Amino acid sequence: MRQPNNEIKHYVEQKNYPYKELLENFTEAIYVISLQGKFIDYNRGFTSLVGPGEKYLNTDFLNIVHPDDIELAKSGFVETLDGKVLKEERLRIFAYDGQVKTIITSKVPLLGKEGELVGILGIAKDITVEVGLQSQIQQQYNRFRSLDKNxxxxxxxxxxxxxxxxxxxxxxxxxxxxxxxxxxxxxxxxxxxxxxxxxxxxxxxxxxxxxxxxxxxxxxxxxxxxxxxxxxxxxxxxxxxxxxxxxxxxxxxxxxxAQQKIRYMAYHDHLTGLPNRRLFEERVQEELMSAKLESRKLAVILLDIDRFKFINDTLGHAIGDKVLKELAQMLGALVSETDVVARMAGDEFLILIPALTSTDYVETLAKAILKRLEAPIIVDHYELFVTGSIGITIYPESGEDLSHLIKNADLAMYAAKKSKLNSYKLFSPAMERASFKHFELQNDLRKAIHSDEFELYYQPKVRSHTRQIVGAEALIRWNHPTRGIVSPGEFIPLAEESGLIVPLGEWVLENVCKQIRKWEAKGYPAIVVSLNFSALQMLQKGLVDTVEAILDEHNVAGESIEIEITESLILNDDSDLLKKLEQLRELGIRIAIDDFGTGYSSLSYLTKYKFNTIKLDRSFIHDIHTSPDNQAIIKFIIQLSNQLKMKVVAEGVELEEQLAHLVEMNCDEIQGFLFSKPLPVGQFERLL
Structure with a gap:
């Protein structure tokens, strides 16, 4: 730094440097720096910028400069001392409160009367706000550019x-x-x-x-x-x-x-890759709209594989799945490019024929499918023969909307299944009427349980040698309010299909118990009453508890009841069934196997399940007096049963010749029209 100049000191002390009063009232910060770099004067604008005036007098101007800008400030100071006018030097300074401010300052040499350099006159403008805004704008611009790039x-x-x-x-x-x-x-x-x-x-x-x-x-x-x-x-x-x-x-x-994959999964069968029911129905809806506009026909085919459950149960679901895949490929090869094959569910397939010119095409296709099913399907070295039932509906004759077309195809398929295996049926209005009758009867059946429309008939069982009544079979009858007596063969399958067989079975047991108590009160000789239990009844949870509760409620001994189960029920070799039969036997209830000889059960089941009674099916009894083969079979069964201490009851005895053979073979009891048909309670009591 240069040595102090006496003339500037005089100027400052006398405050008489040029335009002093004008500069004092300037809004910009105006300051004077000595040759030694100290503040020796400044105006009110300067104190507004940095703080109270007295604090800065005779202090080094570099004290308020930001450390990062000190070298720049020094350089500007030196240049000005060398006589250079410094324009818009940008610096950061510290205000009195420590706040960093950005200024633009201009510096000019300050000359004395003789033209000598006496100091530096500076003018500073606060641009802190502008710098902040500019920084924000730049930051936003940089952010935008980064976003735009990345x-x-x-x-x-x-x-x-x-x-x-x-x-x-x-x-x-x-x-x-x-x-x-x-x-x-x-x-x-x-x-x-x-x-x-x-x-x-x-x-x-x-x-x-x-x-x-x-x-x-x-x-x-x-x-x-x-x-x-x-x-x-x-x-x-x-x-x-x-x-x-x-x-x-x-x-x-x-x-x-991913969306296409999800859509594919939502609209296709995961096993066969065929369209599923949802996609099929959407396609039918689309084709129906076109068919209505263009006045053309379309057809829907429903194929159900007969007894497919048997394949799953015997060979396993893995083999069953492979069979379904083979069937899907077979159907795809038989239809035209415009036809749509879909898997509805399980073992059912749907085929849409969108442009049907005549029923000949759809019937020809149905026949071709059934013909192909006559050939074996080879899966894992198994040669499998499957048959199918086909139902066909045609728009508009069989229905004008999706729901009716598929429903009626289902009705036609069931009609085909009832007629014979591996056949097809075109829908007819008669099928719908039969279905409605079936539905109506099922609804009436639900009401009948609560309306007390059922009645028990009793068919006596008699000792073959003495013809004395020793028991009876309780048989349910339905007195329909408008149709009269409805055959059990008509409503029992309905009850099993709808699950109503369970409450119906409880009704039978309860009313049998009530009747046994009435006979005891009237002094009739004690007899064993048998009643049939269906597979659905035997499979229900809490069966034994329900039976025990009904016996206790009516104070009937279990020894008065015999439960008959069919031979087909034991084919599954179900351990749960064996346990239930043992628990029922512990209540004193007798267990009979009904229709023996019509199924395929092993003779070992006779010892495993420890039946009390074997009922010979009427098909054996029908020609016992003329068929030596049947005589031999029945004689063997009776002898085996005697050895196993099981009672034998022959059903369907209608002729004296039949009875004579059974007596000779030592059959225990008979049941049939020879002695009596099933009777209402009053008529049965007269026999007793």
Missing amino acids: SSSVNCILSETGEVMYQSPSVEKVLGYKPDEIRRPFISFVHPEDEDMVRARFAYLLAHPTEPQTLDVRLLHKDGNWRIIHVLSNNLMEDPDIQGIVINYHDVTEMRQ
């Missing part, structure tokens, strides 16, 4: 002719191109199959500027692959800052592929 979306501006005027840097991330590599027309990146659609949408956007366009389009990636791009476009031709078509797009390839 975004997964691309912003693009096209001219009216489709030329790319701007492409955000993120295009490199999305499509692999640098922005300057994508200046050619946008349409040149579009997949050839999508070009017409894109041109049409672009033209529409130009003609309707207020209607944004959204679409998926395939664009060419730099690596040569086609990517699925979701595009949103807006017409901003009238915007003076844009003057173009603004397009925002991003890659949705993986998302669309």
